[in-house]
Amino acid sequence: ETGVTQTPRHLVMGMTNKKSLKCEQHLGHNAMYWYKQSAKKPLELMFVYNFKEQTENNSVPSRFSPECPNSSHLFLHLHTLQPEDSALYLCASTLRGLTGNTIYFGEGSWLTVV
Amino acid sequence: SQQGEEDPQALSIQEGENATMNCSYKTSINNLQWYRQNSGRGLVHLILIRSNEREKHSGRLRVTLDTSKKSSSLLITASRAADTASYFCAGMDSSYKLIFGSGTRLLVRP
Numbered sequence: 001e002t003g004v005t006q007t008p009r010h011l012v013m014g015m016t017n018k019k020s021l022k023c024e025q026h027l028g029h030n031a032m033y034w035y036k037q038s039a040k041k042p043l044e045l046m047f048v049y050n051f052k053e054q055t056e057n058n059s060v061p062s063r064f065s066p067e068c069p070n071s072s073h074l075f076l077h078l079h080t081l082q083p084e085d086s087a088l089y090l091c092a093s094t095l096r097g098l099t100g101n102t103i104y105f106g107e108g109s110w111l112t113v114v
Numbered sequence: 115s116q117q118g119e120e121d122p123q124a125l126s127i128q129e130g131e132n133a134t135m136n137c138s139y140k141t142s143i144n145n146l147q148w149y150r151q152n153s154g155r156g157l158v159h160l161i162l163i164r165s166n167e168r169e170k171h172s173g174r175l176r177v178t179l180d181t182s183k184k185s186s187s188l189l190i191t192a193s194r195a196a197d198t199a200s201y202f203c204a205g206m207d208s209s210y211k212l213i214f215g216s217g218t219r220l221l222v223r224p
Contacts, residue, residue, distance in 0.1 A: 002156070002158070002159075004156075006156075031210055033212070035214075041216075042202075042214050042215060042216045042217065043157075043202070043204075043214040045211060045212070045213060048209075048210070048211060050210070055209070056209070056211060088154070090156060090157065092157075092212070094210065096210055101145075101206070101210070102147065102159050102162055103147065103159070103204075103206070103212050104159060105149075105156045105157040105158075105159075106156050107155060107156040108155070108156045110154070
């Protein structure tokens with residue numbers, strides 16, 4: 001248990017569906033991240049939020065829409081996805097302001113787009 | 115963008131042997147972190163080494179960092195079958211982005 005909780009753990013959705021992934025941490029962290037992990041590819045940074053403000057959008061298609069209502073919660077809204085979007089989506093958090101700031105990851109949400 | 119490469123991509127050793135994995139990175143970093151991932155699971159943080167440190171130990175883990183060569187190594191001593199996993203290095207830059215390498219798949223044979 002890292003203290004970062006992701007739900008759901010598994011999600012199957014059609015290309016016309018709208019769904020959301022949720023991430024929650026109560027570690028007092030002030031930065032949260034979404035990463036995508038596809039088979040045989042390195043982890044890709046998607047979004048970074050610092051104090052609820054988005055500070056990084058790594059050229060992610062608009063069918064992925066992040067939302068950070070407060071520093072403890074992060075969502076990834078999914079709409080009209082493609083089969084190639086099937087992957088493990090990992091949420092992470094850290095406490096900014098430290099030079100030795102460990103980033104903690106959740107268990108991930110397995111997404112299958114059919 | 116990918117931070118760097120890890121070497122080797124796959125490693126198979128006998129239980130009890132040492133495993134060494136290398137990582138190179140491209141940009142300036144504040145620290146470098148190593149993670150482990152079991153199949154289909156999240157990433158577990160192993161160890162962090164700051165840019166002003168050269169070596170760090172934690173249990174059976176030893177990490178080195180050479181900022182002049184932009185490289186790091188992870189040594190796992192006296193490996194166990196339970197160490198079988200993928201290992202990733204990731205460099206954190208000044209904007210708190212953590213960029214990962216492609217990982218090393220370690221198999222420890224009992």
